Amino acid sequence: MTSVNTGRTDQHVVVIGAGIIGSCCAWNLRKSGFEVTVVDSVMPGQSTSYGNAGCLSTSHVTPFSYPGVTREIPGWLFDPSGPLFIRWSDFPALIPWFWKFWRAGTKKQFDWSTAAQARLMKQAIDDYDEILSATRTDNLRNKRGAISIYDSRQEFDKEIWKYEIKEAMGFDWQILSQGELNIMVPELDIGDGVAVYNSDWQFMVDPARLVSRIADACFSQGGHWLQDRVSSVESSQQGISISTESGQRIHSDAVVVAAGAWSNQIAQQLDYKLPLTAKRGYHSMVGAPGIELGYPLLSMTRGFVMTPMTDGLRVAGTAEFAALDAEPDYTRAKLLLRQAQDYLPNLRCENVSEWMGQRPMMADSIPVISRSPAHKNVFYAFGHGHYGLTQGPTTGKIITSLVAGQEPAIDIHDYRFARFRD
Numbered sequence: 001m002t003s004v005n006t007g008r009t010d011q012h013v014v015v016i017g018a019g020i021i022g023s024c025c026a027w028n029l030r031k032s033g034f035e036v037t038v039v040d041s042v043m044p045g046q047s048t049s050y051g052n053a054g055c056l057s058t059s060h061v062t063p064f065s066y067p068g069v070t071r072e073i074p075g076w077l078f079d080p081s082g083p084l085f086i087r088w089s090d091f092p093a094l095i096p097w098f099w100k101f102w103r104a105g106t107k108k109q110f111d112w113s114t115a116a117q118a119r120l121m122k123q124a125i126d127d128y129d130e131i132l133s134a135t136r137t138d139n140l141r142n143k144r145g146a147i148s149i150y151d152s153r154q155e156f157d158k159e160i161w162k163y164e165i166k167e168a169m170g171f172d173w174q175i176l177s178q179g180e181l182n183i184m185v186p187e188l189d190i191g192d193g194v195a196v197y198n199s200d201w202q203f204m205v206d207p208a209r210l211v212s213r214i215a216d217a218c219f220s221q222g223g224h225w226l227q228d229r230v231s232s233v234e235s236s237q238q239g240i241s242i243s244t245e246s247g248q249r250i251h252s253d254a255v256v257v258a259a260g261a262w263s264n265q266i267a268q269q270l271d272y273k274l275p276l277t278a279k280r281g282y283h284s285m286v287g288a289p290g291i292e293l294g295y296p297l298l299s300m301t302r303g304f305v306m307t308p309m310t311d312g313l314r315v316a317g318t319a320e321f322a323a324l325d326a327e328p329d330y331t332r333a334k335l336l337l338r339q340a341q342d343y344l345p346n347l348r349c350e351n352v353s354e355w356m357g358q359r360p361m362m363a364d365s366i367p368v369i370s371r372s373p374a375h376k377n378v379f380y381a382f383g384h385g386h387y388g389l390t391q392g393p394t395t396g397k398i399i400t401s402l403v404a405g406q407e408p409a410i411d412i413h414d415y416r417f418a419r420f421r422d
């Protein structure tokens, strides 16, 4: 691992949350010479960052709210095999978020959000190159690209505008002929559908291991680990004071809030709540699928991904809106598996495990990577939604620059905490 710059070890930074975002922040901060303590109630990478689809989805730059999206939502909601679910008992509490989601769908907001997302995506691979090489984890990455599939030409034509935007932003895509598809993924059957090759995508074959290796690299260079839950954070002229559920108190010079979907619980103590919600996703991990895929396959029609991983085939997806503490509904994970079998007729569903995670989703689809509006020693890194795995290393670098009082490598104005009140 890269050695630390010992010039700044007088400054102590606490990172709350050990998902991909917190771990990348911690690693970068330690590399820059800060004394770092990471606090989480679960081990690094055991929350949402554990079970994602593993894709570095660099060309997915368009936001989830766009002009006309509200006309499509009822169709998704009333299709029992569709990708979107709402727990209606939790819906009243979600109305403010949905209101802001709808407001984010104007043409002007859409263009803003696309540009802001693309700026982060453009950095993603370079920043992964650096962190994977420094933490000796490049064996967890596959650079082969990914394939998006549509069940019909009509479905693809409906989305062609997204590809025009990707192209304008410099991302490559190519429709595959049936012959090419047969060679690349002989196990796949899409009938009269369309397959698109995204050459710039990469994927991780074990996302949880990736996070724990990055966190371990921080700890092996002197970073500290505390397994506990933060209950309160106070900021004053003297610094940061953190209390944990087990009764510990930690004092530091700065704090980074990287608590994923739970970040509002801390943000509201220091500043105020933002339109962040938990957009749940599920996976079924098939330990013995009986087939081997060379690429992640994204069903764009049905909203899920099939990714070949070290431990088998992961079928991941679904967008379920529910309260943070609502019980998982694993019928979603079972549905994903049945849908995967439609595309992969020879898929054997043996040794299957099921999982649910909570994507930290901002109403405008753009993460918060920012200094606090009110406290100079409080920093926020959350709300990466569907792309936290992709954007972890870039977020870690930006946060480290901010904590060090340096100008980040990219313009970060669009990711500011205060943007919903400007």
Ligand SMILES: Cc1cc2nc3c(=O)[nH]c(=O)nc-3n(C[C@H](O)[C@H](O)[C@H](O)COP(=O)(O)OP(=O)(O)OC[C@H]3O[C@@H](n4cnc5c(N)ncnc54)[C@H](O)[C@@H]3O)c2cc1C
Pocket: 016, 017, 018, 019, 020, 021, 022, 039, 040, 041, 042, 045, 046, 047, 048, 049, 050, 051, 052, 053, 054, 055, 056, 057, 228, 229, 230, 231, 258, 259, 260, 261, 262, 263, 265, 280, 281, 282, 283, 316, 317, 318, 356, 357, 358, 359, 360, 381, 382, 383, 384, 385, 386, 387, 388, 389, 390, 391
């Ligand atoms: C089904 C699914 C598929 C996905 N596929 C992809 C993909 O292919 N590519 C991609 O880029 N992204 C993907 N994502 C999104 C990605 O997984 C998330 O954006 C990312 O994991 C968020 O990381 P995080 O570190 O912000 O949150 P988390 O991993 O949830 O980490 C936050 C941590 O904060 C801790 N925490 C919370 N509150 C406190 C507290 N008070 N004190 C201490 N610790 C606290 C939690 O315990 C947790 O460990 C997917 C998500 C899902 C659900």
